[in-house]
Amino acid sequence: MRSMIPDYLDGALSDVVADDSGATAAYIPELAAADPDRLGAAFATIDGQVYGAGDVEVEFTIQSISKPFAYALALSDRGFGPVLAKVGVEPSGEAFNEISLEDETGRPLNPMINAGAMTTHSLTGPDGADPARRVERVIDGLSAFAGRRLRVDEATCASEMEHAHRNLAIAHMLRSHEILTEDPRGVVDGYLRQCSVLVTARDLAMMAATLANRGVNPLSGRRVVGERVVRQVLSVMATCGMYDAAGDWATQVGIPAKSGVAGGLIGALPGQLGIATFSPRLDGHGNSVRGVSLFERFTSDMGLHLMEVPPAARAVVRSNRARGSAGDAVRVLRLQGGIRFAGAERFVREVIDSPPAEPRVVVDVSEVYSIDDVSRRMLLELVRRLTLDGHDVYLVDPEAVVPDPDPGEGGRVTVVDDIDEVPVVRGEAGARDVALAGRADDA
Amino acid sequence: MRSMIPDYLDGALSDVVADDSGATAAYIPELAAADPDRLGAAFATIDGQVYGAGDVEVEFTIQSISKPFAYALALSDRGFGPVLAKVGVEPSGEAFNEISLEDETGRPLNPMINAGAMTTHSLTGPDGADPARRVERVIDGLSAFAGRRLRVDEATCASEMEHAHRNLAIAHMLRSHEILTEDPRGVVDGYLRQCSVLVTARDLAMMAATLANRGVNPLSGRRVVGERVVRQVLSVMATCGMYDAAGDWATQVGIPAKSGVAGGLIGALPGQLGIATFSPRLDGHGNSVRGVSLFERFTSDMGLHLMEVPPAARAVVRSNRARGSAGDAVRVLRLQGGIRFAGAERFVREVIDSPPAEPRVVVDVSEVYSIDDVSRRMLLELVRRLTLDGHDVYLVDPEAVVPDPDPGEGGRVTVVDDIDEVPVVRGEAGARDVALAGRADDA
C-alpha cells in the first residue's frame, strides 16, 4: 500500500503545473537560463520522513532562502546582543533590494532584506574570522541544517559577483555607517557564495524541518542551533520573510516562510513539518508563482495556518478518582497528553475546585508525553500546597517527564515508577491492577 | 486551597508596580486625568475561567483595542471581499496615527492604524445602515465578545470629538479616495463612540479569550464571529497590532496583541487563553509601559510565544497490536490525543511501513479528543486503501469525533461504538474487555 501523501503532492503539482505565468530571474544568465518548467514539492516531518513529488532532486541555488539560516548561525555564533545591535527585526514593507536602513544608525531593518542579510553574513563565525573561513562556516552550517554536505555553484557565484553593483552599493553604505567594519567587497563576495549554495527541494524541506524541530536535524539528530535561536528566526520569517507581501502571506498562508530568486520557497511549521517547493518562474514580488499557489493550497487543505486555532486539549485530566476508604483513602489524578499552560491550569483548577478529602493524593503522569516548564512549576506548586494542607503526595512518573520534582519549601512528594508502589493502593481492588496492567500493555 | 495562578499574577504585578515611567495620554483631559497608578492583569481561559489581580474591575475606555474586534465584526457582516477591497493587511511600520494609505488607491494599509480602523468601522453592520444603528451594532458586537452589556463613556466621547482634528483629516482623505463614501464626520463620530466603550481588564481578557476560543464566547457559549474571521483577525494582530514595534513584539512576546491609549493591552493565544493588562502610563509607542513588561514576563514564564515549538505529540499511535490468529486475526490501532496533520502523517506512515497482515483492521479513535479536517481525510483515505487491499475496516468512534466517515470510492468502513462490536474480537481474551471497562470509567 502506498501513502496518500505523495499522491496528494502529485495532485497538487498537477493542479498548478498549467500556470506558466511569471518569469525566471533575469539579472544573471545562470538564473535566466534555468528550465522554467521545473516543478517540485517536498514535506519533511520532524522525525525525518520526507515525501516528495516532481523535481525534488534537482539542484538549484539557495539564494535568499539562505538568509534565515545564516541569521540562525550568526545568533548562535555571536549571541543575540551583538547581532541585534547591527540588524533590526522590523518589517520594512519594502522589496528585498531596498536599502531600508534606520535613519540615524544605518542599522538594516531586518535580516531578510539584502542589507540585513549581508550584515548577518558578516556576523557568522567567530569574531575576526577571515572572509574565506567565514564562508566555510556558513556552508558547514547550511549543510548541517540540510543533513548532507552542500557545495557552491561556482559559475553562478562568479556571475553574481559581476552583477553585484547594488549589493556593493548597499555594503559600502553599511560600511559608511560602521555596520560593516571591514572591506565591503569581501562581505559581498562571501554573501554571494552563501547564496550560490546548491540545494534540492528535498534539502530545503529538511532544512525547514530542522527549524520546525527546534533546531535539531531530524535525520542526523544533531543540534544545529538552540531553541531560543529558532524562535527568533521563525518570528522574523513570520513578519519579514515575504518582503512587501508579508501581510498577505501572514493572513492567507500563515506559515513562517522564505523564498529565493532561483525558485525555491520554504515554510517551517513549528513542531510539525518543513515544506519546500521549487518552480523558477517568479511573480512581481520575486516569489515563485507556483510555489505561492502550492503553499496556499497546502495551508488550506491541511490546516497549517498558525492562527488556525486547534481544538482545545479538553482531556488533560484523564481521570480523577478516589480509591479505598477512610484512612486508606487515596485520590488518584491521572493526566495525559502534552501539557502546556492551558492544560496545567485546568488540572490545577480541578484540584482547587474539588479539593481532595483523602489524606493521600497520587498524581499519575505516566501517560503524559511532555510537560513544559510553566506546567511543571504549577504542578509542583500544587504539590506543595497539597502538602501544606496535610496531604501526602505521590508522583507516578516512570519516564521522568517531570524533571527535578522539588516542590519547594514546605512541600514534599514521593516519586514512584508505578502506582503500585504507593503504599495502600497496593492492597486495593484488582480493578486498578488490571487497569495498570492493561495500561502497560497499551504503551 | 488557593490556586497559584492568582498568586502568580499578584507576584507579577508586584514586580512591575515600581516602574512609574511613561505618562498617561495627554490629548484629552479625560485620559490625562486617569489615575496613573492603576494596575491590573487578568487571564481568561477558553472554558471561561478568569483569574485576576489588581484593578481588574476598574472601567476605562477600550480605545484602539476595539480595532481588532470591529474588524472581526466587519468581516463577519460584509464578508472578506468588500472589507479587503477597502482595507489592506500589510504592516505599515508606522505609528498609529500615520495616514499610511496605498499610493494609488488610498486604501489604508491595515485595520490597526486609525485610517484602517475608521474604514473598518464604516463597514460594520448591514450596508447602508445609518451611523447611529452602526454604532449600536458595534457596541452589541463588543458586548458579545465581552459576554456582558458594555456602554459608552459619554464624557470621553465628547472630548475625543473635540480633539478629533487628525482623525477628521484622515477621514476626509479617505472620503477623497472614495474609501469612505459617506459624510466623514459621521464615521469619525461613530468610531470615537466605539473607542469610548468602557471595559475592565476582566472584560478584555474575556474578549481575547473569545478570539482564542475560535470566536465563541467561553461564558455565554455564543458564537460571535466565525473561525475564518478569527484567523484573519489574529493574523493581522500578529503583524500589525503593535504599530512600529511589531517586530520587537513578535520576537520578544510572540502573542497576537493590541494596545489602547487608555492603558489596556490584550493578547490572544489561539486555543489557550486571553490575557489583558491595565496600566495607564504609556511609552513612546503609545503602549502601556507596565503592560508590556507584564506580557514579556508572561511569555517568558509561561512559554506562550507562538514560535515556542511545543514538544511533538509522539504518541498519537497509542498502540498497534495484533489479536487473534489466522483467519480471525485482527489488527487493532489505537489513536489518542488531538490529531493534526503531523500526527495523522505518523499514523499513516506506521500503517504503510508495517502493512497489516490481518484481514480485519480496527482503528480505535475513542481516546482521540479532536481530529482536524486534513487528518480526517487522511484517515479515511487510509481506510479506503486498506479496503482496496482486501481488509475489512472498523472504526471505533463512540463520540463521533470523525464526522461523515465516508472513505470514498472503493472504500468501506464499519463504525462501532465499542471494540466489542467488532465480530471476532468479542470472543477474545478478557483482558481487553477489562481494559475497555476500565477505560470507560476513566473517561
Added chain:
Amino acid sequence: MRSMIPDYLDGALSDVVADDSGATAAYIPELAAADPDRLGAAFATIDGQVYGAGDVEVEFTIQSISKPFAYALALSDRGFGPVLAKVGVEPSGEAFNEISLEDETGRPLNPMINAGAMTTHSLTGPDGADPARRVERVIDGLSAFAGRRLRVDEATCASEMEHAHRNLAIAHMLRSHEILTEDPRGVVDGYLRQCSVLVTARDLAMMAATLANRGVNPLSGRRVVGERVVRQVLSVMATCGMYDAAGDWATQVGIPAKSGVAGGLIGALPGQLGIATFSPRLDGHGNSVRGVSLFERFTSDMGLHLMEVPPAARAVVRSNRARGSAGDAVRVLRLQGGIRFAGAERFVREVIDSPPAEPRVVVDVSEVYSIDDVSRRMLLELVRRLTLDGHDVYLVDPEAVVPDPDPGEGGRVTVVDDIDEVPVVRGEAGARDVALAGRADDA
C-alpha cells in the same frame, strides 16, 4: 502703423493652437465643462500697457494663481514673522495636493501647495477677522493687484466645496498641528472662494505686472504690497511655483511663475513685465499644456530667462575730464544710466586708480536715471574720502536722484542743479560742448 507685439502674440498662439493634448480638470463639472479650445496670451508692461491676443477677455477662475497674491497679502497684513512661523519656503518636490508638512511642527513646506495656501489664506486680514471679512479682504486685495473689481463665481465655488474632501483633510491636519487655530471648514470655504475669483488673461497679466513693478499697480498707481513682500513672493514663485516641475521650469523658462487648474498661467519678470496665458487643457503636472509651450517660446524669443546674463553696463562713467588749470582746475566726472553695485564699483575704481589732481571735483549725475542704495552710499563715501584728501566736491543732481546726500563725518558736498553753478566752471562756457563732442573719445 501697428505694433509688432500683438502680431508676435498672434503668431505664437497660431504655433501652439494645433496642440490639443492634455485635458481639462475633471474633479468638478464646472471645470470639466470648460471650453478646451480657449486660447489667449497677454503681456502687461510695468507702465501699464497691455498687449493681448486670443481669448484675453474671457473670464475663468483664478484657482492656484491666487496663491502668490494671497501670500503677498498675508505677509503684508501680518508681517514676515507670523507668516514664516506657519508656512515654510522650501520646495517640496511634490504635487500640489500632497500634504507636505514638516515632520515635527506640521508647518506646510511652502505657500504654493494647498496646505500652505490654506494656511496663508487664514493669515490674511487682521488677526481675529471672521471668515467672511477675510474673504472680503482677499477679494479686495486680488482686485487691487488686477486694477479692477473682481468677483467670485458662485457656481464653481459651491461645486468646489462639494468636492473639497482632500482640502478638508489637509485643513483638519493643519488644525491638529495648530497651524490653523479655527474651524477648518471656514478656512477651506474661504480658500475655495479665493480660488473661485473670476479673472481674464488681461487681469492676470496686470496682476503679474504689479509684482514686476515692485508691488505698485501700473494702471492705478496704487501700492498693493511693499517691495520686501514682492521680493519674497517672487523668490517663492521661482523655487516652488511649478510644483514637482520646478527644476525643469527654472532651467528652461527661468521666470517666476504660477499656474492654475482652470488653465491660467502667469509669469512675472522683475522690472520688466507681467505675462499671462490661458488654455484649459492640462498636462500631468496640472499645468496648461499650451501655456507651458507659450512660456518656453516667450523666454527663448525674448531673452526673458532670469539667468540670461545681460551685457554689462560698461559706460557708467560717461566722461572723466579735467577743466581749467592750476588753482582753478576742476575734475568733472559724468555718470549715466541706472547705477547698481557693479556700476558704482567701476566709478569708484576709476577715481581710486586715477586720483584727481585738481582741487575741485564735480560728480555729475544729471544723466543718471536711477541709483540704488548701495551705490548711493558708495558714491557718498567716495565724496567723503575726497573731502578728507582736501578736495572740494560738487554734485550736479538736478532731479535729486541721490537722496539725502550726506557724505558723513569729515565729508562735505555742494549739490547744484547745473554744472554752471560750480564756481569757476561758470566762466568756461563752451568747454562743456567740447566735452560732449569728445564723448566718443571717452568711451
Added chain:
Amino acid sequence: MRSMIPDYLDGALSDVVADDSGATAAYIPELAAADPDRLGAAFATIDGQVYGAGDVEVEFTIQSISKPFAYALALSDRGFGPVLAKVGVEPSGEAFNEISLEDETGRPLNPMINAGAMTTHSLTGPDGADPARRVERVIDGLSAFAGRRLRVDEATCASEMEHAHRNLAIAHMLRSHEILTEDPRGVVDGYLRQCSVLVTARDLAMMAATLANRGVNPLSGRRVVGERVVRQVLSVMATCGMYDAAGDWATQVGIPAKSGVAGGLIGALPGQLGIATFSPRLDGHGNSVRGVSLFERFTSDMGLHLMEVPPAARAVVRSNRARGSAGDAVRVLRLQGGIRFAGAERFVREVIDSPPAEPRVVVDVSEVYSIDDVSRRMLLELVRRLTLDGHDVYLVDPEAVVPDPDPGEGGRVTVVDDIDEVPVVRGEAGARDVALAGRADDA
C-alpha cells in the same frame, strides 16, 4: 585714496569674526585639522577687478564648489541631451549625501548632490576618456575658470578615498542603474580628485565671476563655456545649490550659490560679480556659518538679491524730436542705455502712439551700449513697418551695436556713423545742441 570696498569687506569680516559656532568637517583628518579661525572674503568684478579681505590667499580644497563647474564642463563637452539624460535638475529637498535617485530610472535628481556630481564627473571630457585623462580635463577646466593653474591636494585626496564608503555606495548604486557604465571606483577616485583641488577665496571669486561674465574669464578673456551652459548652471545653483536650505537661501540671499565642506562659499550674480567667502566652521546643513552670515549681509547691504526689482529704465528714449520742416522734415529718435525687451517695447510704443508725420525717420543708437536680440528684431521690424508706411529710415550706429541691420522684406534702412550723414540734417548744425540742452524736457 583707498577704495571703500576693501574697507567694507574688512568691516563685514569684523562683524562676523566673533561667531565661532559650528565646527570643521570631521570625516577626514585633513578637514578636521583645518584652522577653524580662518576668515576671508573676496569680490571679483566681471572686468577682472578683485577685492579681498582676510585670508583670501590661503589654499583649501574646493570640495562641492567644484560641482557647478564640473557640470558646466560636462554640458560643454557632451552637450545638453546626454547630460540631462543622466542627471536631472529638480531640487531634492535633501542633504548633499542623500542618494536621491529617481524611482524608476535611478537618475540622480540634480548635479549638486553627490550622486549627480559623480555622474557629472563621469560625463566630463570626451566620451570614452580614461579616468586619468578625465581628471586632467576637469583640473584644466577648473583652472580655466580660475584663471590660474590649480593643483590637487594629494594628502586630502588620499584621505577622502579612505573614507569614501558612502560615495562608493552611491556610485555602485548608479552603476546598478547603468547611470554609470564603468568601474564605479574609478569615478569615485576621479570625483574625489576633483574635490581635492586647492583654491583660494580669490580663485573662487574669479571662478564665480566667470559665470557672472557669461562664461568668459574676466582676466584671461578666455571663454571657458558657452552662455547657454552658464544659464543652465546658474539656474541649477539657484534651485539646488544649497541642498535642503534652498528655499531659505533663495528668499533671504537670492544669489545662485554653492558651498563646500572645507569652508568655501561662492555666489555668482549674473552680469555683476562673483563673490567668495572662506571660513571652515560649518552649520548643520554643511554650509560655512560665517560664510552664510556674510552673504546675508552682502545681499542686504548691496541689493544683490535676484528678485530685488531694479528701478525701471524709463529713459530708453532719450529724445524724440522733429527737425526741419515740410519736405525736409526729419523725425529724430535717440535711444540710450542697455536695451532689453521692456525698453524696446517702450520705444516701439512711442512710435506707434505718435506716428511720425515726417518723411524721414532717424533712429540714433549711438548712445546705446547694448541691445539684446529680441530688441534688435523689434527695432528692425519697426523700421520695416515705417518703410512700408512710406518713410525713409536711417540708423545712426557708429559702433554697430545693431548687428546685421536687415529689416526684412519690404523694409529698408540706411546705416550711418553720424547723424550729420543723414542728408538734410547735415545743414542743421547746432540743432543737435539745442536738442541736448532740451534733454531735461524729454525725460
